[in-house]
Amino acid sequence: MEFKRVVGTRRSVRWLKPWRPVEREKIQVMLEAANRASRSMNADYPRALVVNRDDIPEEVRETLYNPTTSVELDLAPTYIFWYIDMNYAQGAPDRLKELVKQHALSPSHGWSESYVDKFLWPQVLKPIAENPAILMFMGATEVGIAICNALNAAVDEGLGTCLHAFTAPEKVKQAFNVPDSWFPVWLQLVGYPLEEPEAGGQRPRKSLSYMFFEGNCDTPWKEDEKVTEKLKEEGLIQTPGPFPYREQEVRMLSRMFGLPE
Ligand SMILES: Cc1cc2nc3c(=O)[nH]c(=O)nc-3n(C[C@H](O)[C@H](O)[C@H](O)COP(=O)(O)O)c2cc1C
Structure with missing residues (x-):
């Protein structure tokens, strides 16, 4: 898929085919994309633990449910636990000299x-390495950039994916020997989409003139309509929700799994 269409097609997909495993090759593509993301000092910030849902002991999996993450844990066949390696600064001088x-x-x-x-x-x-606040701020930024590449790579591979709160990492740490220096950030759930690729339409976003500025912060960025039209043709800007069939789609999917309608 062209880059702009990947970015425009990506959205949080929460309906995944629980019965269809994700090929290891596709996860490797996502990890490679994450590893290629820009990173300050070229340091080794992101760490990820990939585990298939069915290989996670039930007593560990049940700790992952939280107020914003529920059914998705049952549907997604592959889990990627993302961490910051808080020791990242130690190797930084050597990475820079490379x-x-x-x-x-x-x-x-x-x-x-x-x-x-x-x-x-x-x-x-x-x-910096000795300042916990800066260490955390940099680590979170860098891992976020890497995850962004992994999200887009998943879309390019025809997968559905969504980031989730990773709220109870202690059991995961024990079960999978997660090193002490890894700080948990997000849980990425991955699978084949069960919903239409539009997943209810592109999500609403404020305009560029609301979000961004040019020259000074009193001057909103002025969109060039010709560019906007081109981006629509190329798929970066897509039809927003709500779609006329979306409510029905969600109702049918819910019924399929006996979930509340
Ligand atoms: C860092 C991060 C954490 C998120 N955590 C959750 C979550 O815990 N549960 C959830 O359902 N969605 C989560 N999301 C998805 C957002 O809610 C979603 O991105 C938002 O609804 C915008 O839609 P889009 O991703 O489809 O563009 C998260 C997204 C990001 C970037």
């Missing part, structure tokens, strides 16, 4: 191995 060695970071922009060792690490990065 970039210097391959001339991705060059002297033209002030970079050298000794700049990393003598200034950047001791003066800038080490203080």
Whole structure:
């Protein structure tokens, strides 16, 4: 699928075929996409644990239900538990020096191995690594960027996916030997969509002129209608909900599983 259509087609899919496993190959595509996301210092922030629903002991799985995550846990055949490795800063000087060695970071922009060792690490990065608030803020941002790639890759592979609150990670930690340095962030559920690909239509979003600004923050971004039209043709902007058949679709799906209508 073209990039713009992937981004425009992605939406949180909560109706998945519980009986259809996801091929390992497709999960690998998602993980590779996550691993290719941009990351500051080129450090190793994101960690993921992939487990099939049916391989999760029931006493662990039942701890994952929470006020925003319920039926999806029964429907999704594959779970990806996303974490920040809070030790990410430890390897950062070496990761930066790798970039210097391959001339991705060059002297033209002030970079050298000794700049990393003598200034950047001791003066800038080490203080970050020692500040829990910054450490967490950076980790959450970086893992979020990686997950975003995994979400879009899933769409490109024809899968349905949604992020979920990962509220009771202790049992998961015990059951799957999750290292102490991994901080839990989100649970990504993955499977084949049971609902129409539109999943009720593109979700409502405020306009670009509401969200973004140009030149100063008193000047809203002005959309070029020609660009907007092109993005509609290319699938980045799609038909918003509510769709006329959506209520019926959800009712029928609910009936299929004996869920409240
Ligand atoms: C970080 C994150 C956490 C989310 N957590 C939940 C969740 O716990 N339960 C849920 O049903 N949806 C969750 N969602 C999905 C959002 O509610 C959904 O993105 C929102 O409804 C916008 O729709 P879209 O993703 O289809 O564009 C989460 C999304 C993100 C990005």
